[in-house]
Amino acid sequence: MLTFFIRRIVQFIPTVLVVSFIIFILLNVMPGDAALLSGNPRGGIDPKVVAALRAKWGLDDPLYIRYFRYLGNLAHGDLGISFRQNRNVSDILKVRLPVTFRLAGLAMLFASIAGVSLGFLSAIYQGSAIDSVAMVGAVAGMSVPNFWLGLMLMYLFGALWRVLPTSGYGGGQFSYMILPAFTLGVRYMALLARISRSSVLEIVYQDYIKTARSKGLAEWTVRYRHIFRNALIPVVTVIGLQFGGMLASAVVVETVFSLPGIGSLLVQSIFNRDIPVLQGSILVIVVTFLIVNLMVDLVYGYIDPRIQYD
Amino acid sequence: MELKTFIKRNKGLVIGGSIVSTVIIIAIFASLIAPHSFRIGNLMDSLSPPCKKFWLGTDQYGRDILSRLIYGARLSLMIGFVAQSINTFIGVTLGLIAGYYGGIVDDIIMGITNITLSMPVLILALVIMALLGPGIINLFIALGLVNWTYTCRIARAETLSVRATTYTEAAQALGCSSFRILRKHVLPNILGPILVIVTLGVADAILVAATLSFLGLGAQPPTPEWGAMLSNGRNYLYFAPWISIFPGVALFITILGLNILGDGLRDFLDPHLKTIKR
DSSP states (O other), X not given: OHHHHHHHHHHHHHHHHHHHHHHHHHHHTOSSOHHHHTSBTXXXXXXXXXXXXXXXXXXXSOHHHHHHHHHHXXXXXXXXXXXXXXXXXXXXXXXXXXXXXXHHHHHHHHHHHHHHHHHHHHHHTTTSHHHHHHHHHHHHHXXXXXXHHHHHXXXXXXXXXXXXXXXXXXXXXXXXXXXXXXXXXXXXXXXHHHHHHHHHHHHHTSHHHHHHHHTTOOHHHXXXXXXXXXXXXXXXXXXXXXXXXXXXXXXXXXHHTTOOSHHHHHHHHHHHTOHHHHHHHHHXXXXXXXXXXXXXXXXXXXXXXXXXXX | OOHHHHHHHTHHHHHHHHHHHHHHHHHHTHHHHOSSOSSOOOGGGTTOOSOSSSTTOBOTTOOBHHHHHHHHHHHHHHHHHHHHHHHHHHHHHHHHHHHHHXXXXXXXXXXXXXXXXXXXXXXXXXXXXXXXXXXXHHHHHHHHHHSOHHHHHHHHHHHXXXXXXXXXXXXXXXXXXXXXXXXXXXXXXXXXXXXXXXXXXXXXXXXXXXXXXXXXXXXXXXXXXXHHHHHHHGGGTTTOTHHHHHHHHHHHHHHHHHHHHHHHHHHHHOHHHHHXXX
C-alpha cells in the first residue's frame, strides 16, 4: 500500500506541472492586450503608457522566458501581480477562496444528506411510489441547468415571496448562501441519489444479506449494518470526486448570485484580460480538483479493506 | 417482441426518444412552425407578457420568445450533435488505437487522456473560449475538444476485450491489416456502450454550450441560442420573467429527454443493469 501511496504522490507532481504549462500556454497566446485595455475606453491610451505597461508586466519577453519566470515565481508561492487591480494575485485569491469553499462545502453537505437519503429510501422501497418519484426527481435534477434554476429561485424567493436575499455575500451571513448552495447542490444531489440507489440494489441481492436475514437479525440491523455501510463505499468516493467538479460549477452559480468567490473572479478576469488572476484562479481550481482526487484514491483503501493496491 | 411489450419494457427509451424526436422535428421545421420572425421585433410590443398574439411573450426588442425558442432548438441541437461528433471521432479513434496497439502508444494516449481529465470540462471550455473568442464556430471547436476523454476510456476498455476474442485472432491469422480489423471487427462490436455515452454527451454539450453563452463567452446576441436568451433575460427578471423562464424550460426538457434516452439505451443494451433496476 505504501508503494501505491508514493507512486500516486509522485505522479501528482508532473501532472500539476503539465497542467500549469497547458494553462500558461493557452492563456498567454489568448488574443487581446491587457495593456491596451487599461486605458480609458473612450479616450484611448497613450502609446508610451502601453509600452511602459507591457515592459512592466513582461509581456514583451518571449513566451518561454515568461513561462520559466512564472514557474520560478510559482515555486515561491508567487502568482504574480494583477494587471487590473495592481495587487498580488495570492492576496486576491486569499479573500475569494473561502467564499467558494464555503459555497461548495454547503452545497456538498446538502447534496450528500439529501441525495444519499433519497437513494437509500428509493432502493429500500424499490418499485413503490417513493422510488418512482425520487428517481424521476433525480433525472430532472441531473438535467436542470443550474444558472436557470438559480434565476428562477431568485425570482421566486427574492421578487415574489421576498423571503431570502438573492444577491451578494452579505458579509458571510448564512441566509445569503442558502439559494446559491441549493442551486449548486441539486445536480450532485440527483447524481448521489442515483448512485446510492444502485449501490444499495447491488448489495440487497447478495448472499450475505440473505444469510443475515435468515439468521433472524432485525430488519433495522440488516439495513444499517449490512446494507447501508457497504453501499456507502462507492458513494463516499463519488462525493469526493464530485467536490472538485463542484468548484468548477461554482463559476456559474457565483456569477448568477454575484458572490465574490473565485468563480466570478475567473469570469471577470477573462473579460478584463487579467492573465495573472485568470491563471491563478484556474490553477487553484485545477490543483484543488487534483488534490481531492488524490485524497479519494488514498483513503479508498481505508474505507474498503477489500481493495488491493499492488 | 410486440410493440406494447417493447414499450412497457423500455419506457426510458420510448419516453426519451419521443422527447428528443419532438425537439428534432421542431428544429427541422422551425421556419414552418415559428409564428413570427425570430430576428425582427416591433418595439411597440416590447416586454409583452404571454398573450394570444405572443404565446410566450416578447423580449425587450419586441421579438417573439416562442419563435426564438423554436429557432434556438435548431442551434442547440446542432451545437450538441456537432460537438459530440468531434468528441466521438477523437475519443473513439484514440481509444481504438490505445486499446488495440497497447504498449507505449497506449501509455502516451492514456497519459494525454488523464491530463485532460484532470481539468474540469467547464474550466477547460472556458479557457478555450477565452482563447478563441465568442461565436458559434468556436463553441463547436471548444466543446469538441473538451469532452472526448470518457469516450476514449470506454472505447479503449471495450477494444481491449474485443482484441482478446478468437474472431480478432482469426482475422489477424488470415493476414487482415490492423486498419481493417479495427474497422470491420472491433468498431462494430464496441458501438453499444459508445452509443450510450454519445447520447449523454450530446446533453452535456448542449448544457455546457448554454452555460458558456450565459456567461457571455458562447453565442452572442441576437443569435437565438437558449443560454444567450437566458442571459439576456437576467436584467428583466423581476418585471419580465418570461424572457428567462421559457428558454430554461426548453433547455431543461431537451436535456431531460437526452438523459432519459441515454439511460434507456443503457438499460436496453446492458441486461445486468436491467436486473438491478427491476
